[in-house]
Amino acid sequence: MTGSTASIGATKYVFALDCPDASALAAFYARLLGWRASDTSPDAEWVDVRPPEGESAAFWIACQRVEDHRAPEWPDGPIPQQAHLDFYVASIADSTPHALAAGARKHEYQPSPDGHFVVFLDPAGHPFCLCEE
Incomplete structure (x- = not known):
């Protein structure tokens, strides 16, 4: 309709x-x-x-x-990302220590040229981003 x-x-x-x-x-x-x-x-x-x-x-x-879960291999690899979560925060710099303490790890590849988002991996290897508007 x-x-x-x-x-x-x-x-x-x-x-x-x-x-x-x-x-x-x-x-x-x-x-x-x-x-x-x-x-x-x-x-x-x-x-x-x-x-x-x-x-x-x-x-x-x-x-x-x-x-037999296989983690995504982002950005390049035989197992694509498929989906990810974005979490909007007031300050990426202030939120990063909490994300790391919770068990996240910062991805080596950071595609944001202006730093408005930062890519992390959860403990199972799924990418997620902390983002600022």
């Missing part, structure tokens, strides 16, 4: 990341964002990462355990 405002009626939006250890990756994103992981058992297949009680977010993150 052209011009329609109809939707599928979704009530929750989740960005799911494949990984070798769902609990560990969920714990990373919970630390990074100050959110909470729904399950921390070592054999969890799926773990939601949600905002703190009483807070809302436009989407949640979920971590899904996948046998």
